[in-house]
Amino acid sequence: MALHKGPEKHERRTMSVNPFFGEANPVGGMTEAPPTHRLPDAPLPPSTAYQLVHDELMLDGNSRLNLATFVTTWMEPQAGVLMGECRDKNMIDKDEYPRTAELERRCVAMLADLWNAPDPSAVVGCSTTGSSEACMLAGMALKRRWTKRNADRYPGARPNLVMGVNVQVCWEKFCDFWEVEARLVPMEGDRFHLDPQAAVGLCDENTIGVVGILGSTFDGSYEPVADLCAALDALQERTGLDIPVHVDGASGAMVAPFLDEDLVWDFRLPRVASINTSGHKYGLVYPGVGWALWRDKEALPEELVFRVNYLGGDMPTFALNFSRPGAQVVAQYYTFLRLGREGYRAVQQSTRDVATSLASRIEALGDFRLLTRGDQLPVFAFTTADHVTSFDVFDVSRRLRENGWLVPAYTFPPHREDLSVLRIVCRNGFSHDLADLFLDDLARLLPELRRQPHPLTRDKEAATGFHH
Secondary structure, three states, X not given: OXXXXXXXXXXXXXXXXXXXXXXXXXXXXXXXXXXXXXXXXXXXXXXXXXHHHHHHHXXXXXXXXXXXXXXXXXXXXXXXXXXXXXXXXXXXXXXXOHHHHHHHHHHHHHHHHHOOOOOHHHOEEEEEOOHXXXXXXXXXXXXXXXXXXXXXXXXXXXXXXXXEOXXXXXXXXXXXXXXXXXXXXXXXXXXXXXXXXXXXXXXXXXXXXXXXXXXXXXXXXXXXXXXXXXXXXXXXXXXXXXXXXXXXXXXXHHOHHHHOOOOOOOOOOOOEEEEEEEOOOOOOOOOOOEEEEEOOHHHOOHHHOEEEEEOOEEEEXXXXXOOOEOHHHHHHHHHHHHHHHHHHHHHHHXXXXXXXXXXXXXXXXXXXXXXXXXXXXXXXXXXXXXXXXXXXXXXXXHHHHOOOOEOOEEEOOOOOOOOEEEEEXXXXXXXXXXXXXXXXXXXXXXXXXXXXOOOOOOOOOOOOOOOO
């Protein structure tokens, strides 16, 4: 045992105590009222700060009863533990966290195989913060390929992107931010998404690409990607224009491979240059992860790729964001490993079964007309029947909220502004039991709604917080 002597002089050095180490001024935690829009002057005990935030968040809606969102609201506890263990890992620091980077690489390889890439080893892909970033990256690649092919005309010529009016708002943002003309195919009659021939009619020498949606957020229907590619093949034969397709598979790219295996929409179509999906939608991961894949290096121009040092080597990256946690990527790999193809098939089939069953039972109530039935994405849209005059979809949405159910009501875009609908998204965790409870609440509201003299919602813009 070593012997120690005391200091020859009294040491004046003090210990440095972080306020987070303990409850500083515990009485203040009971008597002080901290401001809400500026930093408080003094710290609060952690238990007090927690309770203040916790109590305010109780006024949020219950995410499990949110039938508006496509985003995952339930995962297994083990996934939550893994995410907690990785929330402090910065995804961009490949050299510090090489195993997290390896799991990301494996996820890209799994998706390349799932989406039938002719040569999975040639596929280039990355994780993103969600489908919005993935779409931005895909759009950037389309524009850069077009500008390289048209260097003699650009920037004089204005590039354009062709897509249905039903696209998610991130595509409108892309066109605005990157100065691309958005050419939108309107809805017509009972067609609520892109028509291949109408899309081709909007294409010209300045078209950087056409976007096909595998699962419209408006009604859950798949767009006919194979027919779109065939129409563009015919256009190339007639005019020589070679226009690539990007498939926005935010939701459907994680549903169709398991439930609609004969549907050809992916890299089996040579014209499909890139695909994105949301890992945090039907990829079954909590919010914060998406994926973007390109068929090969030719589809992703090299000058868009940045290089970072990774384990003393060269790691190519393509992203709008920089720092972000690795937790969601780890959770995606966990879910791929946990479920496999058969597990995903079982989960997605269950959600589709809930959707089709609930849609049929809502139709049987007699007050509603279905636009879709949940047999593509596990999503369906419906409106009031023609004979219903005492209430509208906005009344239904408002009254369901009283029971905790969040069901969006909204008006369709041009040329179907006359059509207002309700839409229900059936996700993993929205079980047959919960669907039964939802239907009970809806049926219980109908007698009172039928007795109304007329629809009560005057300001339809304020009637719902849901906007495309």
